[in-house]
Amino acid sequence: MDLRLLRYFLAVVEAGTVHGASATVHVAQPSLSRQIRRLEHDLGFELFERSARGLSLTAAGRAFLPVAEDLLTRATQARATARAISRGTVSDLTVVAAPTTVKDVISPFIVRAGASGIIGNAIEALPEHVYAAVERGDADFAVGTRIPPAELRSMVLGHAFLWAQMPAEHPLASRTGVPISELVQEPLILMSRAHGVRQMLDSAAARAGLAFTASVETTSPVLAQALAAAGRGVCVLSDDPQFGLDAVPISTSAGDLIITLFGVWDEMHYAGARIVECLRELSTFNAELYPQTVGIGAGATAP
Incomplete structure (x- = not known):
């Protein structure tokens, strides 16, 4: 399946119109319309209902949307895998976390890890959006305070006081x-x-x-x-x-009152083993930062 067509499809869904999507993907509107029709032909069903009021997803389009998103995420991971293989190393992974976690935990950990650390970038997100960044492929792994979704692998990194x-x-x-x-x-x-x-x-x-x-x-x-x-x-x-x-x-x-920190990643990630190793090191580091919280049994997970 042509991944380019999937990107066009998601752009139209995001923009709500072919006209709006054409500016995003830098493709002329008539050409973009033909590409969407081509994707529908390849799939064997219509993705959009077309009316004078604009476009809306069909039932089949709504069912196909998460499939398209997942395929593009896997493609992004495949390209990252290829780059890592060509370099012969795993480095410069991206972690996503809430701003407080980035400031108080992730950033000091990066300093401790030094030049050999694998974290090369950190994305700040609201707690409720942290895991979605991993699911979309925007980040390689996450450190969050909410209960992780079942589709992702997770481990408890430790706790911090309120x-x-x-x-x-x-x-x-x-x-x-x-x-x-x-x-x-x-x-x-x-x-x-x-x-x-x-x-x-x-x-x-x-x-x-x-x-x-x-x-x-x-x-x-x-x-x-x-x-x-x-x-x-x-x-x-x-x-x-x-x-x-x-x-x-x-x-x-x-x-x-304590907050539980979770490390979360996709088990299909090409650097899964290295992410687990990094999260274990981060867990040890968190215990050094907040030694009082180790062993406390009456903790809570931040909403």
């Missing part, structure tokens, strides 16, 4: 942990409700039968830390502290 962060002179700063019942009495600087760490805190408070109102809500972890450092309240984040803030674990009746 921190209450405050200036060193704050009464809670000298504690080894702060119960959530005490924490909610403080003026809280929290992420917006769409953020995973906020959902995790809200869920823990609900399980404990606690109610609270955020003093400040923000979409920026750095701003939350800046406000806490300015004495405006206590921020709750999974990010490592900065601006001189102290970080204290949050405890509940079930244990400290």
Whole structure:
């Protein structure tokens, strides 16, 4: 099957019109229409319903869409395999993770690995989009905090605390942990409700039968830390502290609130064995970064 035609098909689906797709794939509209008709002829069914209002996928087109996406992903992996074979080495793999994970875990790990490390690039994505980047072939493997999809291979890399962060002179700063019942009495600087760490805190408070109102809500972890450092309240984040803030674990009746990190990859990946080796090294590195969390049995997965 001509992969070029599959790319044209996906471009039309993405754009919603042949006209819009023609600019994306740099093919004139009449020629692109003929290529789509050719693909339909080769397949033996129509992909689109055509009307004055535009194009819409037929039932057969909707069924074929994930097949086309998978074929192109495999083709991308095949080209990567060929390049790796020609070089005689596996290097410069791409990892996808949430921005906090890239900053606090992936980047320091790259520095530790040095010139021989296989990670050559990192893509930042929202937690809910991390694994999709692996499925599309945009990244070679992922480090995520959500439950991995069954279609991908995964392993637990370790855990990290959900921190209450405050200036060193704050009464809670000298504690080894702060119960959530005490924490909610403080003026809280929290992420917006769409953020995973906020959902995790809200869920823990609900399980404990606690109610609270955020003093400040923000979409920026750095701003939350800046406000806490300015004495405006206590921020709750999974990010490592900065601006001189102290970080204290949050405890509940079930244990400290911790986030589980998963390493995720496609078992068909040409560098699968090397990815597993890298993830094991990353797991060891994470245990060095967050030694307190090793062995904690009452963890949680970030929503």
